[in-house]
Amino acid sequence: MSLVVKGLTKDFSNQRAIDDVSFAVKENKVIGFLGPNGAGKSTSMKIIAGFLKPTKGSVSVQGLDIRQHNRDVKRLIGYLPENNPLYLDMYVRESLRFTADIYQLHQKQQRIDKVIDMVGLGDETRKKIKELSKGYKQRLGIAQAILHDPKLLILDEPTAGLDPNQLQDIRSLIKALGKEKIVVFSTHIMQEVEAVCDEIIFINKGKIVGDFTLSDLAKNYDNKRLEEVFRYLTQ
Structure with missing residues (x-):
């Protein structure tokens, strides 16, 4: 599995x-995508x-360019956007069946049961989505993103709330x-990054300003705390 991002640029008026964003991931791992508000994280993840x-640049997943093979690539991707759009009047299981039908999943009931167990939604499945707490809505968003067992998972602030x-x-x-x-996720919680990430990409004002493994980060910045490195790279 691979993700290659080359020269991504996006202009709004x-x-x-984002300005010439490039990075590559060649193996399964967790990538923390960090930066201050307005740095370009969500825009990059949407592209x-x-x-x-994009205005310029390219994205390829497993060797397929996302613009030339859009539908095929989207089957390889699971995406939880920052605002976690949900149909609030649906029941939890109903919404997962709806998502499973979109992806034309086989043995969908078994997959739904497995994903419900994975994200810890078992006690909430008989509720309407509007009755869920914010935390359980986030769990449902993650469940929808992983339901079709994607090879690349993009999570924009998945632990909010x-x-x-x-x-x-x-x-x-x-x-x-x-x-x-490959999991790419954004967060503002530094302990979360230290707990789960194999690599960290820092973005600020639309540009990549750092790309390190956690071990390299410690070597390059004299074992400074991650919050200090974040401030140094993004101020």
């Missing part, structure tokens, strides 16, 4: 949101997921998923 066209117990569960899930998929 007179504003450049990688195929939901936004989770309590400490839920945080630990989802961190463990993300780390486990990183053993069989």
Whole structure:
């Protein structure tokens, strides 16, 4: 499995949101995509997921260019956007069946049951989505993103709104998923990055300003705390 991002640039009117973003991931691992608000994280993730066209540049997943093979590449990608769009009047299982039908999954009931167990939604499946807490809505968003067993998983702030117990569960899930998929996720919680990431990419003002493994980060910055490195690279 591979993800190759080359020279991504995105302009909105007179504003450049991302500027010549490039990186490559050649094996299954968890990538933390970090930066301050407005740095270009969500825009980059939307382009990688195929939901936004770049002004310039390319994205390829497993050797397939996302613009030339859009539908095929989207089958390889699971995406949880920052705002986690959900049909609030649907029941939890109903929404997962709806997603399974979109992907034309075989043995969909078995897969739905497995994913419900993976994300810890078992006690909530008889509720309507609007009755769920924010944390359980996030779990459902993750469930929808992984339902079709994608090779590349893009999670934009997946742990927003989770309590400490839920945080630990989802961190463990993300780390486990990183053993069989490429996982790219953004967060502002530095402890989360240290707990689950194999590599960290820093973006600031639309440009990549750092790309390190956690061990290299410690060597390059004299074992400084991650919060200090974040501030240094993004101020």
